[in-house]
């Protein structure tokens with residue numbers, strides 16, 4: 511019996527998350543919740559003991575949140591632009607879209 515190649519998932523994850531660079535490299539997947547559980551736990555453990563990475567993680571989340579806010583709300587086309595579009599479509603297609611008041 512040869513157990514030399516035996517490695518638990520946790521041991522693999524600990525090796526994968528060895529230092530700050532590894533945590534930073536995984537932060538995107540960590541935030542998107544796409545890491546395997548063992549790797550996620552290793553990142554969690556590192557964030558608990560490393561103020562630098564914890565601070566980076568916090569600002570990373572802030573950037574993600576700000577970007578999400580920027581995407582919304584969707585601005586409708588201004589009415590005059592919509593009406594010009596409608597007029598152009600009416601002329602072009604011989605249809606009769608009503609103008610917006």
Ligand SMILES: [Zn+2]
Pocket residue numbers: 529530531533556560562563564
């Ligand atoms: Zn760190």
